[in-house]
Amino acid sequence: MRVMKLLHTRMRVSNMDHTIAFYTDVLGLQVVERKTSPRGSQLAFLRVPNSEELIELCSFPASGPVKVQEDLVHLAFQVDDLDDTMSSLKAQGIRITDGPTVTSSGSRFIFIDAPDGYEVELIERPPDITIV
Numbered sequence: 442m443r444v445m446k447l448l449h450t451r452m453r454v455s456n457m458d459h460t461i462a463f464y465t466d467v468l469g470l471q472v473v474e475r476k477t478s479p480r481g482s483q484l485a486f487l488r489v490p491n492s493e494e495l496i497e498l499c500s501f502p503a504s505g506p507v508k509v510q511e512d513l514v515h516l517a518f519q520v521d522d523l524d525d526t527m528s529s530l531k532a533q534g535i536r537i538t539d540g541p542t543v544t545s546s547g548s549r550f551i552f553i554d555a556p557d558g559y560e561v562e563l564i565e566r567p568p569d570i571t572i573v
Contacts, residue, residue, distance in 0.1 A: 455500070455507045456556065468518065471490075484500075486498075515559065537552070
């Protein structure tokens with residue numbers, strides 16, 4: 442067996458519409474599909490610009506509220522200008538929970554909170570850094 446590529450990552454959420462609004466309005470992701478699974482879960486697939494992988498949001502109220510443990514999981518997105526990103530977040534009332542931090546390679550990053558306690562890392566990489 443050989444895995445060919447990552448297709449999507451599923452995250453369970455408490456409020457589908459609220460979570461979709463965060464990822465589309467704040468981060469600029471695009472909803473490519475919404476549907477109901479055979480067991481009754483509400484699903485939404487989000488496309489990240491310049492990426493083939495999708496984020497699958499799943500809401501299944503019968504399983505109770507989502508409680509994400511602190512520092513358990515986060516999504517990391519590259520941004521072109523961290524200063525502009527921070528200004529945009531501030532204008533939208535989104536609080537930066539950590540950073541900005543500068544790494545030894547010259548990358549800069551911040552963290553914000555998504556609905557249900559998921560963390561989102563926003564990273565600005567220097568032009569000469571390529572991650573393979």
